[in-house]
Structures are given as structure tokens and as C-alpha cells.
Amino acid sequence: MTDVQWESLSNWAVAACGIVYFLALLVHLAEWASLRKVPVAAGAASVASVDIPGGVAVATGPGGEDDGQVRRTEFLGRLGYLLTGLAVGIHLVGLVGRGMAADPDRVPWGNMYEFTLTGTFVVAALYVGLYHRLRLAWMAPIVVAFVLSVLMVAVIWLYSPVAPLTEALSSYWLVIHVVSAIIATGAFTLGGITSALYLVKERAPARESGYVARLPKLEVLDRVSYRLHAFGFPVWTFAVLITGPIWAHQAWSSYWNWDPKEVWAFITWVVYAAYLHARTTAGWKGRNAAILALVGVATLWFNFIGINYFSTTSQHSYAGAPAFETPDVDSGVLTVE
Amino acid sequence: MSTPTPTRTSLSTRPADDDRRPGELTFRELLRWIWRQLTSMRTALILLLLLALAAVPGSIIPQEGVDSLKTSNWQADHPKLTPVYDRLGLFSVYDSPWFSAIYLLLMVSLVGCILPRTWHYWRGMWAKPPAAPRNLTRLPDHASYVAAGEPDAVLERAQAALRKRRYRLSVDGDAVSAERGYLREAGNLVFHLAVVVVLVGFAMGGLLGYKGGVILLVGDQYGFSNTPDQYDDFDPGSLFDADRMEPFTFSIDDFSWDVYPTGPRAGMSRGFESRLRYQESIGGEEKSYELKVNHPLSIGSTEVFLIGHGFAPVITIRDGKGEVVYSGPTIFLPTDQTMQSIGVVKAPDAKPTQIGLEGEFYPTVAFSKQTGSYFSVLSKPADPLVSMLVYTGDLGMDDGAPQSVYALDKTKTTMLTKKNGAPYRIDLRPGEKVALPGGIGTVSFDRLEEWNKIQISQTPGKFLALGGVVLALIGLLGSLFIRPRRVWVRARREGDGTLVEVAALDRSGGGDVAVVVDELVKALQQQPEEKKQ
Ligand code: HEM
Numbered sequence: 001m002t003d004v005q006w007e008s009l010s011n012w013a014v015a016a017c018g019i020v021y022f023l024a025l026l027v028h029l030a031e032w033a034s035l036r037k038v039p040v041a042a043g044a045a046s047v048a049s050v051d052i053p054g055g056v057a058v059a060t061g062p063g064g065e066d067d068g069q070v071r072r073t074e075f076l077g078r079l080g081y082l083l084t085g086l087a088v089g090i091h092l093v094g095l096v097g098r099g100m101a102a103d104p105d106r107v108p109w110g111n112m113y114e115f116t117l118t119g120t121f122v123v124a125a126l127y128v129g130l131y132h133r134l135r136l137a138w139m140a141p142i143v144v145a146f147v148l149s150v151l152m153v154a155v156i157w158l159y160s161p162v163a164p165l166t167e168a169l170s171s172y173w174l175v176i177h178v179v180s181a182i183i184a185t186g187a188f189t190l191g192g193i194t195s196a197l198y199l200v201k202e203r204a205p206a207r208e209s210g211y212v213a214r215l216p217k218l219e220v221l222d223r224v225s226y227r228l229h230a231f232g233f234p235v236w237t238f239a240v241l242i243t244g245p246i247w248a249h250q251a252w253s254s255y256w257n258w259d260p261k262e263v264w265a266f267i268t269w270v271v272y273a274a275y276l277h278a279r280t281t282a283g284w285k286g287r288n289a290a291i292l293a294l295v296g297v298a299t300l301w302f303n304f305i306g307i308n309y310f311s312t313t314s315q316h317s318y319a320g321a322p323a324f325e326t327p328d329v330d331s332g333v334l335t336v337e
Numbered sequence: 338m339s340t341p342t343p344t345r346t347s348l349s350t351r352p353a354d355d356d357r358r359p360g361e362l363t364f365r366e367l368l369r370w371i372w373r374q375l376t377s378m379r380t381a382l383i384l385l386l387l388l389a390l391a392a393v394p395g396s397i398i399p400q401e402g403v404d405s406l407k408t409s410n411w412q413a414d415h416p417k418l419t420p421v422y423d424r425l426g427l428f429s430v431y432d433s434p435w436f437s438a439i440y441l442l443l444m445v446s447l448v449g450c451i452l453p454r455t456w457h458y459w460r461g462m463w464a465k466p467p468a469a470p471r472n473l474t475r476l477p478d479h480a481s482y483v484a485a486g487e488p489d490a491v492l493e494r495a496q497a498a499l500r501k502r503r504y505r506l507s508v509d510g511d512a513v514s515a516e517r518g519y520l521r522e523a524g525n526l527v528f529h530l531a532v533v534v535v536l537v538g539f540a541m542g543g544l545l546g547y548k549g550g551v552i553l554l555v556g557d558q559y560g561f562s563n564t565p566d567q568y569d570d571f572d573p574g575s576l577f578d579a580d581r582m583e584p585f586t587f588s589i590d591d592f593s594w595d596v597y598p599t600g601p602r603a604g605m606s607r608g609f610e611s612r613l614r615y616q617e618s619i620g621g622e623e624k625s626y627e628l629k630v631n632h633p634l635s636i637g638s639t640e641v642f643l644i645g646h647g648f649a650p651v652i653t654i655r656d657g658k659g660e661v662v663y664s665g666p667t668i669f670l671p672t673d674q675t676m677q678s679i680g681v682v683k684a685p686d687a688k689p690t691q692i693g694l695e696g697e698f699y700p701t702v703a704f705s706k707q708t709g710s711y712f713s714v715l716s717k718p719a720d721p722l723v724s725m726l727v728y729t730g731d732l733g734m735d736d737g738a739p740q741s742v743y744a745l746d747k748t749k750t751t752m753l754t755k756k757n758g759a760p761y762r763i764d765l766r767p768g769e770k771v772a773l774p775g776g777i778g779t780v781s782f783d784r785l786e787e788w789n790k791i792q793i794s795q796t797p798g799k800f801l802a803l804g805g806v807v808l809a810l811i812g813l814l815g816s817l818f819i820r821p822r823r824v825w826v827r828a829r830r831e832g833d834g835t836l837v838e839v840a841a842l843d844r845s846g847g848g849d850v851a852v853v854v855d856e857l858v859k860a861l862q863q864q865p866e867e868k869k870q
Contacts, residue, residue: 255796
């Protein structure tokens with residue numbers, strides 16, 4: 001296949017996975033809409049051990065409710081999950097196509113568009129992968145809506161044609177660095193969603209119906225959130241404090257430069273360290289920890305998108321001489337990281 | 338605001354609230370109180386958040402240590418804010434007193450918190466699991482059932498089952514206590530101590546090391562020897578000692594690179610490679626090295642990086658009397674990916690008037706009718722051209738004040754113009770020469786040379802810092818994924834059978850011990866049947 005064909009395959013796949021995500025979202029919305037009619041008590045009664053992580057299944061079990069309706073809900077839930085899985089597969093095709101379209105072939109994260117494409121892929125893939133382990137059914141509509149809307153932003157505003165990486169970017173350290181940063185970003189984003197739902201649920205703990213009532217108990221939300229963060233934090237540490245500096249050292253002679261990207265990666269790291277502390281500090285548990293997790297996600301995504309608009313400081317600019325690693329606008333994400 | 342999370346465990350090192358008795362506070366008690374506050378978990382948490390907050394300004398306000406040029410430009414644009422910001426240390430946030438204060442406090446707090454815990458952990462290493470609470474069913478995760486056998490047999494089975502699951506055991510009376518996951522705390526301690534190691538390594542680099550850059554022309558007639566005065570910019574740490582600089586010398590024999598011929602980045606450069614000839618010490622053996630982007634050369638503890646390149650047209654100026662008043666490769670600084678570059682030439686000794694040139698260099702020139710100006714179509718020098726304006730008068734170089742070689746002080750000069758008032762511009766290709774109007778001299782563009790920007794740095798402590806982070810990561814993994822838990826099994830005769838109570842406690846707050854209890858109960862109930870068969 002030629003590069004041009006790869007590129008159009010990638011564009012096609014991104015569009016297709018967007019459509020499938022959209023279908024998955026519709027299905028999940030239908031699932032939750034039909035659940036509105038089922039009283040929570042019925043569904044909750046079936047949950048034997050609430051201490052199983054994420055331990056709330058979507059209303060199942062032998063409550064007093066209409067059997068057909070339950071079966072329909074279950075079916076919709078499963079269908080939504082399958083559609084999401086399918087979309088993740090097509091999403092992957094889009095990513096691979098993007099990498100193959102470049103000359104020479106490369107990892108698909110040369111610019112904001114590709115980074116966003118990869119980031120949303122990881123969020124969705126982590127969700128699909130952890131779905132059974134952490135029982136994430138309740139998260140479905142939110143995750144799918146999130147992935148879909150970020151993907152739309154990427155396609156509409158961030159799209160840029162395939163381009164080769166600048167020389168300083170072709171280092172395998174960078175590959176490891178970016179892979180781990182993206183994986184951590186995915187985990188933190190899922191953790192942030194969980195924490196946000198924790199706060200929502202906390203405000204209305206006694207709701208009888210609706211989406212909020214179907215969320216797992218606060219304790220479970222808190223634990224799922226902790227697990228996601230506990231996974232993300234070491235990965236982020238590896239990305240930002242090990243591979244990032246190693247690569248920076250290779251490329252521009254100094255492993256830590258207090259460059260805005262680095263500063264914000266560090267801030268994110270410190271905030272998540274604070275989150276982990278908060279969970280073990282009396283008085284900071286639960287609510288405050290959840291707020292800190294949201295602050296963490298905010299700093300994470302600000303670093304990815306926002307910082308480019310606040311600061312354009314480049315490395316080692318020598319009276320305006322572009323060095324090899326000079327960031328240019330469309331690859332702003334990676335070149336200064 | 339109360340939180341609904343049950344307080345299962347409290348590993349907080351927060352001091353008891355009634356530690357202070359107002360009015361009765363002796364000085365020693367005050368010190369002790371301050372120390373306890375400082376080393377409390379809550380203080381650590383607040384300091385962490387403060388550190389994050391304090392790092393923010395440095396990412397928005399340009400920093401001297403990161404980009405001095407941008408900082409001075411910003412300062413020129415904000416004359417009112419600059420003195421205020423300067424006093425607050427906002428142009429060098431990361432070595433400002435207040436930023437240092439926060440992380441030093443954090444370090445003190447960390448050490449003050451971790452050392453006692455290490456000691457405590459050390460002594461606890463050999464401790465027996467704590468005895469079973471009186472009422473196991475009060476614990477949030479518990480189960481009970483009535484078994485057929487004798488209590489002792491149940492406890493035997495419980496011990497076997499728990500030992501298989503690598504618990505540490507102790508039996509007292511009617512209960513078995515078990516504990517596992519001791520290494521979690523060790524991981525946590527390793528992590529926190531490693532953070533200190535990283536900071537020491539980082540501080541060593543900042544204080545003892547240096548970083549410098551030099552623009553060196555390509556060709557074996559040009560060379561560099563590693564002394565501070567040979568650098569164009571030199572940024573030493575505050576405890577830097579020039580005696581520790583490695584006495585190497587090098588020259589760039591050859592520099593090659595190519596250009597993307599097609600595609601969206603057509604014209605962009607790639608494949609940079611410099612052949613370096615170097616000696617590790619004066620009179621030492623001559624070696625050579627292919628210096629590439631991402632492939633630095635290490636000489637002792639110093640590293641040499643290739644980080645930029647550009648063109649240097651060789652320009653000669655003769656003055657009105659025909660004397661050569663300037664001749665040599667002139668460094669032009671690229672401004673974009675097509676390597677369009679800017680530069681100046683100064684001839685302060687020219688007579689009858691000083692001559693200054695300022696303008697652009699285009700590696701492969703083209704003319705745009707739309708903008709009415711030249712532009713560069715390719716970064717390779719296929720059709721190079723320098724296009725410069727001419728200034729005469731006083732270049733301001735006699736008053737001794739240092740001047741940038743890349744800028745022309747035009748305040749006391751006049752620009753040469755044509756009769757119609759338009760600027761007089763000299764456009765030269767290699768080998769061409771023009772006579773300036775008014776017989777003030779001639780300018781020629783003899784040939785083209787290239788330069789490399791070389792970055793050189795010495796960063797002591799970098800392996801210490803790296804080792805520290807790796808250690809921290811390992812500790813962190815232990816701390817996050819080893820699940821410390823305690824399990825108790827109590828068996829008591831009750832009526833005909835034996836009442837068995839099982840309870841478990843997760844000490845990290847992140848685990849789900851209900852599963853542990855379920856699983857253990859299943860194992861205990863299964864075993865006798867197996868035996869019967
Ligand atoms: C540079 C500053 C610090 C950083 C980056 C940091 C980071 C962390 C992290 C990431 C954890 C999570 C590990 C886990 O959840 O098991 C943690 C746990 C902990 N930290 Fe820190 N910490 C710092 C300072 C301190 C200080 C000053 C104290 C003493 C008051 C402290 C006491 C603790 C304790 C007791 C835990 C264990 C919590 C638990 O068992 O879950 N830390 N720290």
C-alpha cells in the first residue's frame with residue numbers, strides 16, 4: 001500500500017470508529033433510559049457482595065421487576081460494550097494507518113491530532129480491557145461520550161496531514177516516553193471520570209432512580225478510582241521522570257530544563273502524589289481526594305492542550321536560531337515535552 | 338464536611354489533637370509541637386499542593402535560566418511589572434527563595450517522617466501478627482459459619498491454609514492471627530528515601546555542573562578548546578569550578594545533511610552528521626566521532642551535543658581606500674525551516690565612514706511577486722544569496738559597552754538610500770562584488786561556509802538522580818501493589834458444632850478483603866470433605 005492509501009485508510013477508519021462509538025453511545029443511552037423505569041431497590045438487591053470491586057451490576061437478578069425489561073437492558077448493555085470494543089479495533093486501524101502513512105514509517109504521534117487520536121484510543125482500550133476486572137458497566141455512557149467528543153475535536157480542529165518527525169524526535173526513548181505518557185493519561189482520565197461521578201453521587205446519595213442511583217456505592221467508586229490512579233501514577237512517574245529526562249538529555253544535553261511542558265508534567269505528578277496522600281490522611285479522604293483527582297486531570301489535559309497557548313518558550317533558542325528540536329506549531333506537543 | 342467512607346485504618350502520622358495545652362507550653366514543648374506538625378501527613382499534603390502551585394508561575398512567565406532572550410524581551414515590554422516580578426524572583430522561580438523554602442520544608446518533613454517510620458518498621462519486622470480483636474464480627478469484612486469438627490482441627494486447617502497463602506502466623510488461644518504484605522511499607526519507605534536521593538542528585542547537577550553553547554564553523558582550520566572563554570553562552574552552577582572542566586579540544590572536519598525531497602515537509606532538513614576530530618587532552622591521541630542528533634559524544638564526564646546548524650557567508654568589505662576592513666565567515670542565524678537566516682556585518686575601522694550591513698541569507702533564493710521580496714525555497718544552498726541594507730555613521734562600538742555580534746546599533750547611523758528614497762540594498766551571490774555608492778567601499782560575497790551549534794554540558798549526579806528515580810519507582814510499585822492485610826480465624830465450641838469466625842482487614846485502604854474472606858471460608862469448608870473422600 002502506498003503512503004497515500006495508508007493515510008486515507010486512516011482517515012476512513014477514524015470516521016468509521018467515530019460512527020461506531022456513536023452507535024455504542026446510543027445503545028448505552030437506551031440501556032440507561034430503560035433502566036429509569038426499574039426501581040433501584042430491585043437492581044440493588046441482586047448485588048450480593050458490594051465489596052467486590054465496582055460491585056454493582058446493572059440491574060439484573062430476580063427482583064420484582066418485569067423480566068423482559070431486564071433482559072432487554074442486559075442485552076443493550078452487552079451490545080454497547082461489544083460496539084465499543086469494535087470501535088476500539090477500528091480506532092487501532094486508524095492509528096496504525098497513520099503511522100504507516102509517514103515516510104519513514106513511524107509511531108503515530110507527531111502532532112496534536114495524532115496524540116489525541118492515540119490518547120482517546122488508550123482511554124477506550126483501557127476501559128474495554130478493565131471492564132470486567134473493575135466492573136465498569138456504570139461508566140459506559142460517560143467514557144464513550146468522552147472518547148467520542150474528544151475524537152470529534154481532534155478531527156475538526158486538530159487535524160493535520162501526515163508528516164515525518166523532526167530529527168530530535170526519532171529516538172526510541174521518545175517512543176517509550178510517549179507510550180507510557182499516553183497510557184498514564186488514559187488511566188488518569190478514567191480515574192478522573194470515576195472521581196467526578198463520586199462527587200456527583202455524594203451530593204445525591206439517596207436518589208431513587210436515574211443514572212446516579214445506579215452508580216456503585218461511594219466506597220466502591222472511591223476504590224475503583226484509587227485503583228486506576230494507582231496504576232496511572234507509576235506509569236506517569238516512568239514517563240515523566242525517567243524516560244522523558246533520558247530523552248531530553250540525549251536530544252538537548254540537559255535532562256531537566258524547567259520547560260513549561262516539563263513543569264506541568266511535574267505539577268501533575270505532584271498533584272497525584274497529593275491525591276495518594278489525601279486518601280490516607282484523615283479528613284481528606286473521599287471527597288477531598290476526589291477533588292484532587294479532578295485537579296490532577298485538569299493539569300494533565302491543560303498540559304496537553306492549554307499550555308501551548310500560554311507559553312511558547314522553546315529550548316535553547318540562541319538569538320532565534322532554530323535548533324534541530326525547535327518546536328513548530330503543529331508538533332508543539334512533542335517537541336517541547 | 339463528613340465523608341461517608343468508613344475509617345477502617347488510620348495510618349496518618351498526625352499528632353494527637355490534644356498535644357498542646359494552651360498556657361502551659363514550654364519552649365521545648367513548642368519545638369516538639371512544631372516538629373510534630375511539620376512531620377505530619379497533613380503538612381506533607383499541604384506542602385505538596387503548595388509545591389505544585391508554586392511551580393505554575395515559572396511556566397507562564399519567561400524564565401532567565403530557560404530562555405534568557407525571551408525573558409529580556411518580556412522585561413523590555415513590561416517596564417512596570419519587571420521590577421516587581423524581579424523582586425519576587427518570578428524570572429527564576431525554580432531557584433527563588435520561596436520555591437526553595439517549600440521544597441526544603443518538604444524534604445525536612447519527609448526525612449522527619451520517614452526516619453522514625455523506618456526505625457519503627459525495622460523493629461516491627463520480627464513482630465508477631467497482632468492478636469485477634471475480641472469481636473471479629475465488628476470488622477467490616479467478616480464471615481461466620483458453623484463447622485462440624487473440633488475447634489482445634491479448624492484452627493489447624495486455618496493455619497495450613499494461611500501458610501499456603503504466605504501469611505505470617507501466630508496462634509493464641511482460640512484464634513489464629515495472620516498477616517502479610519510487610520514489604521508494602523518497605524516499598525513506601527524506599528520510595529520516600531529515594532525521593533531524597535533524586536533531589537540530592539538533581540542539586541549536584543545544578544550546583545556543580547555547567548552547560549554551555551558554542552557556534553563553531555565547519556572546517557579543520559577552526560577549533561574549540563574547552564575553557565569557559567571559548568563559549569558563546571556559558572551557564573555554570575553556583576559551586577562550579579572551572580578546574581574540573583575536561584581539557585579537550587575538537588574541530589568539525591565535515592558536516593553533512595540532506596533534505597526531504599517531497600512530501601509535506603519537503604525542504605526540511607534531516608540526517609545531520611558531523612565528523613568530529615578530537616583530543617581528550619592537549620597533546621593526546623587524536624580520535625574521531627560521528628556526532629549526530631540524539632547521539633552525543635562523551636568525553637570523561639562531559640558530553641558534547643549537536644543541536645543546531647546554519648550558514649556563514651564569507652564576506653569581505655574594503656573601505657574607500659581599498660583596505661580590507663572586514664573579511665571572514667559571518668554567522669547568520671536561521672529563522673525558519675527553509676534556513677532563511679539573518680545576520681550583520683560590522684566594519685568599524687572603515688574610512689571615511691564606518692560600514693554596517695544587516696540583512697538576510699537565502700540558501701536557495703526565489704522572488705515572490707506577491708510580497709515583493711525574496712524568500713528561501715530550500716534549506717540546501719542551491720542558489721544562495723545575501724541581501725543586505727547598508728548603514729554608515731557611528732556603529733556605537735567605540736564606547737566599550739559590549740554589543741551583540743548579531744545586532745546592529747543603528748541609533749547613530751544612516752541607511753543608504755537610492756535616489757528615489759527607497760532603501761539601497763546589495764544582493765550578492767557567491768563570487769560577486771559590489772561597489773557601494775559614494776566611493777565608501779566595496780562588499781564581496783566570496784564563498785559559503787557552514788557552522789554547527791554545539792552544546793556542551795557536565796552534569797554531576799545525573800546517574801545518582803536516575804538511580805534514585807528508578808529506585809523510587811520500584812519502591813512505589815511495592816507500595817501501591819503489595820496488599821498488606823491481616824486475617825483472623827477464631828473457632829469456638831458452640832452447641833454441637835464449632836462456630837468459626839473469619840475476618841480480614843486491608844491496611845492500605847485500596848483492597849477488597851471481602852474476597853479474601855470468602856475465599857478463605859471456602860477453603861476452610863472444603864478441606865474436611867476432601868479428607869473424608
Ligand atoms: C516529596 C514529597 C513526597 C512525595 C512525592 C510523596 C509521595 C507519596 C506517594 C506517591 C505515596 C503513595 C504510596 C501509597 O499510596 O502507598 C505516599 C505515601 C505516603 N507518604 Fe508520602 N510523599 C512525600 C512526602 C511525604 C511526607 C513528608 C510524609 C510524612 C508526613 C509522607 C508520608 C507518607 C505516608 C505515611 C504514606 C503512606 C500512605 C499509605 O500507607 O498509603 N510522605 N507518598
